[in-house]
Amino acid sequence: MSQLLLDVNALTMRFGGLVAVNGVNLKVKNRQIVSIIGPNGAGKTTVFNCLSGFYIPTAGSVMFKNEQIAGLKDFQISRKGLVRTFQHVRLFSNMTVVENMLVAQHRHLNTNLFSGLFKTPSYRRKEGEAMDHAAQWLEEVGLLDVANRQAGNLSYGQQRRLEIARCMVTQPELLMLDEPAAGLNPNETKELDELIIKLRDEHEISILLIEHDMSLVMGISDHIYVIAQGTPLADGSPEEIKNNPDVIKAYLGED
């Protein structure tokens, strides 16, 4: 049964005199792919920054699993099961692919200095599990055969998939992807499309997506929210959004 995972009400973010996000509402249920679309500068990334703890919203509520998370720090929110990627790839490019996966888990696991220094049995067990999870997720995203390659030497599409694997290894319930298809070629976009659907259908997580690639958004979203100039414009199924005159006007008005 679908349960509400994320419930955002009247989210507002001001930067001095600029209201970047103005009264945005958003709901994500379990096992849903939900997209946020809108013209450039509409406030989409600012919404992500408010939900993931990079900004403290000026007003509004962000309930995740029935708990208020607005104002918590980014690492506190990610430990609760809400993780994100960024518009620009943020990997440790001098580390190997598998090292990137291990670092992500170490930051998440909260192991202490004592257990690390003395390699206690529980530390060793966690290390073993971290390696198993890393291998499992590298296989899921098709990167197991490049596990020992330097992350910075991967193709752009592979780097994007590594970012997703790095999030997934922390076992989130909600994964937020900020423009994951930007810069990908059509083949890579198709692989991304399949991966996102697999995350929902086989791994039973929810995905909140910001994306400008309309065929990707329309093809995979269960629900779409449109914002323009920080303000909610419409929400509905892909079919409803495609045919909404206000949405068409907002996009055509951009050109």
Ligand SMILES: Nc1ncnc2c1ncn2[C@@H]1O[C@H](COP(=O)(O)OP(=O)(O)OP(=O)(O)O)[C@@H](O)[C@H]1O
């Ligand atoms: N830290 C900040 N300080 C001041 N203004 C900001 C800050 N972050 C975002 N803004 C402003 O808020 C508005 C919304 O920006 P945001 O990046 O959220 O839009 P977006 O919809 O993600 O755009 P795009 O699709 O181009 O990535 C813009 O006018 C931007 O300049």
